[in-house]
Amino acid sequence: MSKVFGLAAGIDFPAILVAGLRARMAGQAPEAMAGVTLYLNTQRMRRRVTEIFAASGAAYLPRLRLVTDLGQDMLMAGVPAAVSGLRRRLELTQLVAGLLAKEPDLAPRAALYDLADSLATLMDEMQGEGVTPDRVAAVDVSEHSAHWARTKAFLRIVTPFFQDGAPDAQARQRMVVERLVARWAANPPQEPVIVAGSTGSRGTTALLMQAVASLPQGALVLPGFDFDMPPDVWDRMGDAMTAEDHPQFRYKRLMDALDIGPADVRVWHDAAVPDAGRNKLVSLSLRPAPVTDQWLTEGEGLPDLLAATSGLTLIEAQTPRAEALAIALMLREAAENGVRAALVSPDRMLTRQVTAALDRWGIMPDDSAGRPLALSPPGRFLRHVAGLMGRKLTSDALLALLKHPLTMSGGGRGLHLKLTRELELEVRRKGPAFPTGAHLRNWAKGRKDEGAADWGEAIAAALEDLAGAGVADLADHIALHRHVAERLGGVELWEKEAGQKALELVEELQAEADAGGVLEVPDYRDLFEAILARGEVRESVTPHPDIMIWGTLEARVAGAELVILGGLNDGIWPKLPEPDPWLNRKMRKDAGLLLPERQIGLSAHDYQQAIAAPRVVLTRATRNAEAETVPSRWLNRLMNLMEGLPAKNGKRALGAMRERGRVWTRRAVVLEAPVAPVAPAHRPSPRPPVGVRPRRLAVTKIATLIRDPYAIYARYILRLFPLDPLRPEADAALRGQVLHKILEEFAKGRLAEETREAAKARLMAVAEAVLLEYTPWPAARALWLARLMRAADFFLSFDAQRGGVPVTLEEKGRVALAGVDFTLEGTPDRIDRLPDGSLHIIDYKTGTPPTEAQQKAFDKQLLLAAAMVARDGFKGLEGSEVSLISYVGLGSNPKAEETPITEAVTDEVWEGLCKLVAHYMTEGAGYTARRAVMKERFAGDYDHLSRYGEWETTDDPVAEEVGR
Known part of the structure; x- marks a missing residue:
């Protein structure tokens, strides 16, 4: 009689497993239960089984073991200890690096760690399935010679690990199972031995299950066995190439190995499934692709689908956020009603969003996966520190590190926070773009706070240590990393669960560092972040007892009345198979390895079990941040099958599922809606008291006063000054400043008898020196120097065209307006004295100079400067006349805009300025936002303050009395 049992999907597997075991042990002595050995597949399953046994009172327990812990038995003392997975990956990294150094065409160096990791995964699989490198090498590759040549090169790396040395974890697990099987063959145990909850998807586990099935009292209890699938469908699932992604394929392979059929799999316990009709519907929808034609025939045998x-409820939310909110609302209702509910999803982004949404009601779900270590405070801190190793320090990276809650943690952190805030303002206002230790020390010494100098010294010394990192052994890298992290992190770095987990990882890396070899700093950063990304941490919280978040594997544990299957989009659930750089599908099949579709099949089995719960909600987002999404293949099949069965009310049933889902998406919309509608802001035109309005402006700000008066109000009345970004860039403003400095220095050094070639050489030499001093970005320096080289001939021709001699360079002038308490200031780039004694005012532009029409209406900078000269606004130029103004554009297409100047022109522009200033010196004049911008896409420094976007430039401005 077969010793293989099954439990259908939807049954509470741990509870019914225990019930069936108790039924079989009924009538025996109480201590007989202690003789039972029960092998379970996960720690969570073992905890649940223990809880179920304990709930019935004091009694003997069976020996509860995990299939992954067989090597703990004292009888396995002769089996060598497994080498750590980290050490093996470090060894493989070195070997792959050596191979890539010899054969760089095989792969880019950026793929080093991905290749080493995938190679380690391939080794694990080969060892778990009992496949040797010789067997892989024997595969017929006549049609894949190019691919195979690369694979053979890498297989040479892993071959020695199969021959000698400490075994990997998978190799040791197989050795343990083989020894256990041999021991059982010689002396089979007479007590019951049961493997429950495993599908036998891995070769080693399948070997154990076969051995248990052959024992006198051995038994297998399979979770989620499909008793509804007809025998002919089972018979047609023999080819892995077409059936590997089916949820029952692993059982088919196991039954073939045991030489039994589906009819030989007996029911472990007669417990009823929550909904037998739904199980039949899902089973039919999941038929392998070659036999989905059976929908037409077997579909008529399904019960009424309503x-x-x-x-079942189907939620098709418009966005992932809406999906998360709908799920959170359902979980909240379950918590209020005392319903045990679980969200099952492989999408960790979705589960984190749901957790965040539940936090508004103070509900903390029991998340089986915990939190990624890389996203915990210690993980982020260690990543910040690693990111600074061997790199030029940027202001944003510095502030990100200083603002981290673990930096300088512990008592007395107030000084650190105060200095950090002040330092941020300093670097945003004055720079530098790339702070150094010397800069930090000098800045800190200038503070009046007691302890500031010591603080600056500590930070500077640590950052200098990081910046000095170079090529070194892995041990040296991790030692430096840890030393600086502990110096900056304070006493709380290694505290609590996340800190302890991070310390454990760092210490493991230090212990195995001798296998890491010599690394460049970028390689170390990539390695550390890859290792950190694998870590998970469960923090000490008191979760809600009835609200859980499970991975797909936990769906086998069941025990929830409401199960929400979230993220049912293709690419998420199921996750698409990872590209295999080593073997294609056919080569894997010929070598006896698992096909990439194995993971899809396992996920399908998890889905089939989860969807059979008493109440199930299927959720997906129809769009993500990039595009429309595709429903999960399983959901797609279910919907298509139901759509094609109108006689069974399939369409009506699907519509009812969707309508039940719309209830929750509508509630999510209401949850996000504001309590009261918020009216959009109007176009502002503030009217402050005349007494606070600006009494002086530069000629460059007159264009702003004309185009965007609100910017003048914000800057000169509210005294709001825009800060530079955290990471300064080589932008147009800096380029303009640098260009003006270059041309100023060039003009100061002009020689009387200088040839064109000598002038050009001197211009480029000045440019190189100025760029080196003021532009710390090498790429920007090279680009700007090249642009200036292209414009140099044009500039020199313009410079020599009229024979002018510079009389002022970047010197400020000022003129008070008659009858108004207002002074106009200006600093022209350059004023030349022409041979006829008149003046030529010049302004340099890095872009296109303003046209004559633009100058007349808005850009009056040089026209006003000419009017100031006429009114003796510049010292040393009294009594002079301006005959010409020129805007010189030195951009990609150099050109000059020249405007002759007469007394009538300067009088007209001055009269216009007086009217403009007089207008804004009256109570009724408002500073209208974006009054006459040149382009709609013009970005102003104060658009966010005026709430531009809530209003348009076609809206009428609304005057507001302010400051009274």
């Missing part, structure tokens, strides 16, 4: 899907 009843079969009454416990």
